[in-house]
Amino acid sequence: MKHQLKSIILSSVTLSLTILPSNVLANNLISQPPQLLAQNQEKNYCKPEESLFLSAETKNFWLNICGGDLPRYYVGVSKKNGKRIRLVLDDYDKQGNYFSAYNGNVNYLIIFNTPKGSFLTVTEGKKELFREPLIRW
Incomplete structure (x- = not known):
């Protein structure tokens, strides 16, 4: 049961990621150092x-x-x-x-x-x- 649940969750995440436009995906996956985020606020x-x-x-x-x-x-x-x-x-x-x-x-x-x-x-x-x-x- 645990294996099936993990498989469903991973499939759901993969499906969600593939639906996003590539620029949105790239912007969300690229992380900035915390100090840069704080400086931009x-x-x-x-x-x-x-x-x-x-x-x-x-x-x-x-x-x-x-x-x-x-x-x-x-x-x-x-x-x-x-x-x-x-x-x-x-x-x-x-x-x-x-x-x-x-x-x-x-x-x-x-x-x-x-x-x-x-x-x-x-x-x-x-x-x-x-x-x-x-x-x-």
Whole structure:
């Protein structure tokens, strides 16, 4: 009986594998090292009850736009030391082309699809403090 059960299970697995398209089969059989899978996951620094509208990354920061039904907060986290800032959004584009938040006179702007690319820019008044290209979003 055990031998028949093993045979049925193996036949079922073989049948399932042969029905899958070859690209699906290859994608499911090729495994990546665990650290690569972890690196590809988006970072979520929103509060548990919030929605994550955007997860982006620059060389030095992880960025989130969080909220409820609508985007409400900018969250920036330093990759170097883990320090974070959470600010109420001042403005955003409904199509998601930019998100802007202020901390006093300092503006944090995530902007997409400019002629020069997509960036995080931090300005104080009219002075640009720094600009980093988005490397993932």
